[in-house]
Amino acid sequence: MNADIPVVTIDGPSGAGKGVISQRLSSILRFHLLDSGALYRVTGVVARRQKIPFDAEQPLAELAKRLDIEFIPTGDPEEPMSVLLSGEDITRDIRTDAAGVDASKVARLPLVRLGLRQLQRSFRRAPGLVADGRDMGTVVFTTARVKIFLTASPEERAKRRYKQLKDKDIDVSLLALLDSIRERDERDMNREVAPLKPAADAVIVDSTGIGIDAVLDKVLSEVKKRGIKGG
Ligand code: C5P
Numbered sequence: 001m002n003a004d005i006p007v008v009t010i011d012g013p014s015g016a017g018k019g020v021i022s023q024r025l026s027s028i029l030r031f032h033l034l035d036s037g038a039l040y041r042v043t044g045v046v047a048r049r050q051k052i053p054f055d056a057e058q059p060l061a062e063l064a065k066r067l068d069i070e071f072i073p074t075g076d077p078e079e080p081m082s083v084l085l086s087g088e089d090i091t092r093d094i095r096t097d098a099a100g101v102d103a104s105k106v107a108r109l110p111l112v113r114l115g116l117r118q119l120q121r122s123f124r125r126a127p128g129l130v131a132d133g134r135d136m137g138t139v140v141f142t143t144a145r146v147k148i149f150l151t152a153s154p155e156e157r158a159k160r161r162y163k164q165l166k167d168k169d170i171d172v173s174l175l176a177l178l179d180s181i182r183e184r185d186e187r188d189m190n191r192e193v194a195p196l197k198p199a200a201d202a203v204i205v206d207s208t209g210i211g212i213d214a215v216l217d218k219v220l221s222e223v224k225k226r227g228i229k230g231g
Helices: 018-029 036-049 057-066 097-106 110-121 136-140 154-167 174-190 212-225
Strands: 007-011 032-035 069-073 081-085 129-133 146-151 203-206
Touching: 007 018, 007 136, 007 212, 018 032, 018 129, 018 146, 018 212, 032 036, 036 057, 036 069, 036 081, 036 097, 036 110, 036 129, 057 110, 097 174, 110 136, 129 136, 136 146, 146 212, 154 174, 203 212
Parallel strands: 007 129, 007 146, 032 129, 146 203
Antiparallel strands: 069 081
């Protein structure tokens, strides 16, 4: 049964390092990878293209339910997946900071979240899944074997995001990034539905001031403690 397939959830605020940790963990374990934020980002990008207002819950939920999305592994650790929308590569469009802010606007809407839930659950396939997001452990995969809540200070997260975007030649200012991280945190933590918070059974890992390898070691030790072997 699908419920027997192991899931590791990695939740936390933006820029905490969830993406890179999830990607490395899924490749070590040979598990599937779900970048749930990408689904909200795509919904936001399509809403903007189709000029659907960000508070139009019903049309946005219909849009979310009908998204024809494919993730294609690239082999590039910096951008491990290309995201295709009905065959169009929209990876670059969804990775801008503005697309992150738009994503957090559509993510406030309960029907949009519901519309994306089945799609997210369909990623639970053998031998296992690493699911990256905000509510993976609290809502989407409540029975996950390991739940990690990865966090870091807003300043550190802004610096990391700045470097990431610069490396991709996306032009940004550090201060503007810090503002948008705070704005997104505020929206994600205070929304009524599926607010960003650790699951009661999550292990909290603060990555402020520690490198990716040390964070990965901590996460791997939790995974091992719970008997997950990988595919
Ligand atoms: O993780 P990422 O930065 O790509 O997510 C973009 C936005 O999508 C987040 O700020 C959040 O508002 C929303 N999101 C969410 N639930 C998830 C993943 C992302 O609400 N599981």
